[in-house]
Amino acid sequence: GQQLNQSPQSMFIQEGEDVSMNCTSSSIFNTWLWYKQEPGEGPVLLIALYKAGELTSNGRLTAQFGITRKDSFLNISASIPSDVGIYFCAGRRQGAQKLVFGQGTRLTINP
Amino acid sequence: NAGVTQTPKFQVLKTGQSMTLQCAQDMNHEYMSWYRQDPGMGLRLIHYSVGAGITDQGEVPNGYNVSRSTTEDFPLRLLSAAPSQTSVYFCASSRMAGRNEKLFFGSGTQLSVL
Numbered sequence: 001g002q003q004l005n006q007s008p009q010s011m012f013i014q015e016g017e018d019v020s021m022n023c024t025s026s027s028i029f030n031t032w033l034w035y036k037q038e039p040g041e042g043p044v045l046l047i048a049l050y051k052a053g054e055l056t057s058n059g060r061l062t063a064q065f066g067i068t069r070k071d072s073f074l075n076i077s078a079s080i081p082s083d084v085g086i087y088f089c090a091g092r093r094q095g096a097q098k099l100v101f102g103q104g105t106r107l108t109i110n111p
Numbered sequence: 112n113a114g115v116t117q118t119p120k121f122q123v124l125k126t127g128q129s130m131t132l133q134c135a136q137d138m139n140h141e142y143m144s145w146y147r148q149d150p151g152m153g154l155r156l157i158h159y160s161v162g163a164g165i166t167d168q169g170e171v172p173n174g175y176n177v178s179r180s181t182t183e184d185f186p187l188r189l190l191s192a193a194p195s196q197t198s199v200y201f202c203a204s205s206r207m208a209g210r211n212e213k214l215f216f217g218s219g220t221q222l223s224v225l
Contacts, residue, residue: 006153033213042115042201042216043154088153090214097161098169099214101146101154 006102023089117217134202
């Protein structure tokens, strides 16, 4: 079953606000990935993380691999309308080939 | 490069009908997989393949068959469609099945089973 808990499930924010979301697991992961999905499209990779404590940015997006290796965080600064979509975390446990996904965070932005 | 291509984009089936969802990638990726996306459930792995001739079950394999006769293609077959299989299906691939490999997705197939 689902091994990742992603929160919040949805967010309604004003344009220009910062956004934070996170993903937690009961297992240790050695890879964390963050994806964005726009309507009618497949998820697109935003950021990949491979080391505990790693902090990686992609423009206004910043993601961190938690020190405990059981969580990851995604922040979006100064949100703009094109940030709207569903954000998914995904992780790979130690020794596993398969990725598991969180339930997604749906981001809605009021202009 | 086209990346990961899925067809059809939309499909409506009657209960009991069979069909095949097509997936092709032109990136010479060894690893290919099928996910289904349902509201509040995220993406759940149906089947995956680490190379031509090799397939394995994911989290929710029941009711689906796959085969991998070539590196490029990984079709998903529904032998007898059920309403519970109404979902959006995504094919995804990566260069290998290893730790550092990133997964690339197709644009999805929206399937309704009546």
